[in-house]
Structures are given as C-alpha cells and as structure tokens.
Amino acid sequence: MTMGALKTHPKVYWIWNHRRWCLENIPSGPAPAGEEDANGWKQAAWQKDLFVVEQMLNKDPRNFHAWDYRRYILSQIPKPPLPKTELAYTKAKIVSNFSNFSAWHQRSKILLSLWSSGNLDESKSKENEFKLITDAMYTDPHDQSVWIYHRWLVGNNSTRKVLEREISVISDLLAEQPDSKWCLESLVHYKRMLINSYKDAVDAQALTDECHALLLQLSEIDPMRSRRYKDIMSQLNNHDV
C-alpha cells in the first residue's frame, strides 16, 4: 500500500498520515493461532511498521517524519518494547554518527521519562551520559549537536561541582583545539551559570573577566554572531557592578 510511496517520497507528510490512519483503524480481531491475545493483529501490524521506520532511519537518519512516526508507534503499540531498548537504539544511532541530533533529541526524551518513572537512577545515568558526551566532544568538537545535548545535560540547576568539572573538561579540550567556537561558547555559558548561581562561593570578578576574554575571541572567530556576543558582554557588565 503506502510503502512504495514512502520509499520514493519519504518526506511527503500526508503519506505518513494516511498510514497512521490505517493502523489506527485495524480491528482487534481474533488472536492468531496459538495466542490468546486479541491484540495480536494490531501488535503484528505495528511491529511491521516499526521495522519499516528503522529501515527508513538507516537510509536517512535525520528524517523527522520517520522519527515522529517512530514515537507515535511506541505510544500506540499494544506491547511496546522496554524503554531501555529504545535508549539502546538511540545510542547505536549516536555512536554511528555523533552529528545525529535527532537521535540525541530522542534520547533526552526517553531519559526524562525513565528518570521521572523511577526506572533509571537519575544521578547515576547522568554520569554515564557525561561520559558518552565527553567522548563525542573529543571526537568532533565542531559538531553543534553534541554541545546542545551537553547544555541540556548540565541543565539549569547544576551543582557547583558539576559545573566546575565540566568547565575543566572543556578547558582541556580548548587547549587542544584553541579555535573551537563551541568550546569557547560553552565555557562562557557555564561560567556565567557559576557567577549567577554561586556568586558568593566563586571569584565572580575573575570569572567575569574570563568571560569577557572568551567573548572577544568569539566575536573574532565567529563574526556573523558578534552582536549576540556583544549583548552577553553588556549583560555581564550590568550584572556584576
């Protein structure tokens, strides 16, 4: 039915929608021979679609219709795979290509649901994520996907210890890659967090001066966004007098 059309036009959204509509309307039907489950037909149909989506993502790992559809299948399938299976799937996608932001995105969503349901220990699993992302950073420091995910992982309520540790990891990388825009940008971000959240425990003046220097360097190597760096500089000034 729609499979042929999807292969030739994988980005035409209404084909996906038609497929969605068909699957939603599959009757529960009798159980297949030897099974007691009346959802057997549905399970088999969704399972087949999950396979189709995986084939599509092998060909085009960033196709967001396919990712959307994958999330949809996982929410509808009578017997969904364990969330940890999906976590492993995103990891396999990421390891084969660190630039696959769609997989990082999916991973963040799965982790959030595992943490909030208590199925995964948040602090332990965060440490594992930090290891994974540090590997990715060192593999390709120019890849913004990695840095966006890192920012999510650090979050808005990080402890001083985590902030200082990540600042030191990134500073080491910067020493190897002195022109890495993403190292510079991230250092400014995390140093500002230290200033804002732990004002009394850190040397705010020294951090502010460091941010200034980093922002000047950023304006030079990334002139397209120099106005943004200037804005941050003036926010630093207003904040610390």
Place this chain on the structure above:
Amino acid sequence: MSIATLNIPLHVKYIQNLGKSDDELMYHLTAHLRLNAVYWGLAALCVMGHKEALDRGEMIDFVMSCWDDEAGGFGAHPDHDAHLLSTCSAIQILVMQDALDRLDIPRVVNFIASLQQPSGVFAGDSFGEIDTRFLYCAVNSLSLLGQLDKMDVGKAVEYIRHCRNFDGGFGSRIGAESHAAQVFVCVGSLAILDRLDVCDADTLSWWLSERQMDSGGLNGRPQKLEDVCYSFWVLSALSILNKLEYIDSDKLISFILSAQDPEGGGIADRPGDMVDVFHTCFGTAGLSLVGYPGLEDLDPVYCMPAKLIEKMGLRKGWKALERRSG
C-alpha cells in the same frame, strides 16, 4: 555567480505567468497547494510593492470557487475537501484584497473551532492529523476575523508549552524535534495570543542564531542544508524576539539574491535549483525583514503587509531591521 540586486520586475513577471502555465503535469502535481500558492504569490507581490500585478476580481473568484460548502471551509482547489491550511490562505487573501464581505464568517469560524482537539492543538481536517502548523493557521485566521474567543486559548498555549524542547525550539507536536518552521508557527501563535512569556527567549535566540551557515543562508535544524525559505521562518521568530541582529544580514542577503533565476525570474531554495513561488515568497519576505532597500514592510507574525495589520489594530511588538536606502 553572485547577483547584486533583487530583480523585482522579473519576479513580478514570473508570478504573473504562474497562473498562465499550460504545463499540465505541474498543474496537477501542485493542485493540493493551489490556494496556498496564490497566497504566496500575492504576499510576494505585496512585499515587492506590486499588489495589483494579479487581477483582484479573478483572484477573489478563484478563492470563492475553493469553498467547500459541506464543511464550511476552503479546499486547496475547487472540489477539494476543506483543510485548515487552505482555509487560512483563503482568509489571508480575502483580508489582503479587502473582500471579507464575500465570506460566511460564522460558518468558517465554526469550521476552524471544530478542529481544536481536547489537547488544545488543532487537526488540519476531519482526518485528524495534528500539527502546531494547524494551530497557527487557526490562531492567525481567527485573529484576522476578530474571533479568538471562539477557541480555547489557554489549552492551545499549554499545548505549545509542551512542544518546547530543551534547545528552546519547538516541534510539530509533543515530543518532536525542534525545527525552524515549527518555531515560527509556535512563536507566531504565542505573539498573537500575547503569551511570549512561554518562550525561553535567551536559549531560543541562541538556537536561531546558530541556523546561519558559512554561506550566509539559514538552515532549519542542526547539521542540515541551508534553504531560502528558512530566511523567513528563522527571521520572523528572531524579529518577534527582537533579536534580528543575531545573524549577519549582509551575508544572508547575498545568499538569497544568489538563489534568483536571472533569466526566468523567481527564487529557488538554494543557488542553482529550480525556482518556485513558495521560495520566491519567503525569500522576498526575509529580505524585507532585514531591511533590503525598495521593499514594503512585512508583518512577521502574520506574514502579511505590515501596514494592513497595523491598520487592523493587530500589530504586536516585533522589530525588523531599518529599511536601507537604495
């Protein structure tokens, strides 16, 4: 090849000729977007200051021929079923042509409102596909008709809030990856509903500024190719956040200009590709927002002429770059 200026007369001619095309195949292939295409053409002409280049009466007649009397909305083409995308385009065209008197307002409002789902988002039609794009179409249309009280605004805002991702962007539905076009529809809806507080403005303007590539063009999400239409999706959101300076407008202008077809007119998604009316519309829209000389002001929230939106009392607090002098 770089082309230093926008060839307005040629692009106007390109849009005029679209309606006369006798390419049968293309005609049928694009039928599901016909009414949208008329809106893109008209919006581009307005930006270039040549609104009168397409015949007003003919255009209004075409819009009315797409009315689906059973549903109470507009289809993309005569005899097509009503859809929210084409209904929004129809209303925008009728507003731009000052022809709302032709519209059965209570019926169309009823059609739009009936597509709101219990979650707050809108479906595009009775098949039930949901997308924040459809939510924007509903908010835009109802606001133009002064009928926002006919939808559940609170629920719509909550739905958008749940589509917000950690990168500050928004996706097509809850759980979906951020994408610049979805950022535009969510930020535009929030602007119309006076609920920009739902945006994480700092993170979002960072993410939007990182859409600019070395070529000067903008992409829709990390590690993807640049495309002229993102000039509008990214710039509209940045101008609503009042952060249009966060990208290099000179470089963007040369990228858009280099995607013009210097012989047949029109603008393509990127230099060297086939032109189409969609990219011609959003390319000129982007140029207008960054102050390209000789263009009319465009309202980034509604993607319609700024003067008109202002006259209707609907202008929000966005800021475009100052118009450059020739």
